Amino acid sequence: MQAVRYHDHGGPDVLDVEETERPEAGADELLVEVRAAAVNPVDTYFREGSYRALGLPMVPGSDLAGVVTETDGESGFEVGDRVFATGLGKAHQGTYAEYAAVPTDRLARLPDGVDFDVGAATALVGVTAWRALVDHARLEPGETCLIHGASGGVGHVAVQLAAATGAEVLATASPDYHDEIRDLGASELFDYEEADLREQVAAHEPTVILDHRLDDYLSFDAEVAGFAARVVGIGENSKEAGFENVSAARANEFSLHLMSMFNTPEMALVLARLATLMEAGSLSANVARRYDLDEAGEAQRAVMGESFLGKLVIEP
Numbered sequence: 001m002q003a004v005r006y007h008d009h010g011g012p013d014v015l016d017v018e019e020t021e022r023p024e025a026g027a028d029e030l031l032v033e034v035r036a037a038a039v040n041p042v043d044t045y046f047r048e049g050s051y052r053a054l055g056l057p058m059v060p061g062s063d064l065a066g067v068v069t070e071t072d073g074e075s076g077f078e079v080g081d082r083v084f085a086t087g088l089g090k091a092h093q094g095t096y097a098e099y100a101a102v103p104t105d106r107l108a109r110l111p112d113g114v115d116f117d118v119g120a121a122t123a124l125v126g127v128t129a130w131r132a133l134v135d136h137a138r139l140e141p142g143e144t145c146l147i148h149g150a151s152g153g154v155g156h157v158a159v160q161l162a163a164a165t166g167a168e169v170l171a172t173a174s175p176d177y178h179d180e181i182r183d184l185g186a187s188e189l190f191d192y193e194e195a196d197l198r199e200q201v202a203a204h205e206p207t208v209i210l211d212h213r214l215d216d217y218l219s220f221d222a223e224v225a226g227f228a229a230r231v232v233g234i235g236e237n238s239k240e241a242g243f244e245n246v247s248a249a250r251a252n253e254f255s256l257h258l259m260s261m262f263n264t265p266e267m268a269l270v271l272a273r274l275a276t277l278m279e280a281g282s283l284s285a286n287v288a289r290r291y292d293l294d295e296a297g298e299a300q301r302a303v304m305g306e307s308f309l310g311k312l313v314i315e316p
């Protein structure tokens with residue numbers, strides 16, 4: 001089969017398309033013919049070697065959508081089933097390939113009306129948004145929830161999930177995307193470059209905040225948060241982040257949750273819930289651009305360096 005692989009850590013140029021053996025599905029795994037694999041920032045961290053993965057050579061890619069071609073006979077899935085999955089590309093080979101072996105606890109059925117590219121684009125960011133908002137923040141209907149970076153892969157799905165939960169959704173994003181993010185369910189949009197952003201957001205007293213850049217926003221979050229707010233941190237650009245005013249945050253009973261999508265205990269269950277929302281039309285990732293396997297390096301450059309709404313997808 002054709003697969004993108006890297007034999008050394010480094011920049012996007014270490015990615016090459018190679019002819020490799022089709023993977024064999026092990027115990028509790030299915031073989032899936034990959035129709036679409038989404039591109040995530042984490043793929044680049046594994047490629048660079050700043051996050052540790054299985055070993056080299058490695059196929060990148062954490063999520064996929066495709067068709068089951070071999071089953072273990074016990075999982076309830078059949079050959080020909082449409083599925084989507086995530087949690088790969090770390091302890092398992094990844095998904096920028098024609099086939100992938102997928103553990104049955106990391107995949108769910110993809111509803112018939114949902115295209116493969118949308119399924120792949122939803123998987124990792126959908127599970128991340130779910131773990132942040134449902135598992136960690138325990139977001140409730142009627143709460144006010146702030147989503148930072150709402151045009152991003154995680155952000156634009158988190159806006160939809162929070163809105164589906166019945167929360168009032170505030171979002172920060174570049175003004176170019178405000179209309180589309182409003183259509184996804186946000187009621188108030190803020191330009192993250194505005195000088196009085198803190199005052200504008202603080203007036204709404206959000207009690208749940210999803211933060212994708214803790215080094216930029218943790219102190220901001222502590223100041224704008226309403227009483228007993230839960231802030232969930234999913235990312236940062238540099239390793240240090242802190243508060244300017246710890247005593248005010250403490251008095252406000254602000255709590256901070258730090259998380260990794262890869263730790264999600266019941267990924268298959270979360271994917272199945274996301275599938276229900278997709279089938280109902282309440283949630284759908286926006287596919288901004290599509291790439292061929294031999295454009296994987298270009299796609300990884302773009303995910304880190306370019307601005308777009310939603311997700312980039314590779315179609316093998």
Ligand SMILES: NC(=O)c1ccc[n+]([C@@H]2O[C@H](COP(=O)([O-])OP(=O)(O)OC[C@H]3O[C@@H](n4cnc5c(N)ncnc54)[C@H](OP(=O)(O)O)[C@@H]3O)[C@@H](O)[C@H]2O)c1
Binds near residue numbers: 174259
């Ligand atoms: N912990 C986890 O499990 C987990 C899971 C998924 C992702 N992450 C991390 O979360 C982060 C976001 O992931 P993603 O997949 O959503 O990435 P993405 O699709 O590349 O989105 C990044 C977003 O950040 C926005 N942005 C850029 N500069 C900003 C600023 N100064 N203030 C606010 N927003 C800004 C971008 O908007 P513009 O294009 O308008 O600049 C874009 O919408 C990454 O660091 C990723 O590694 C962590």
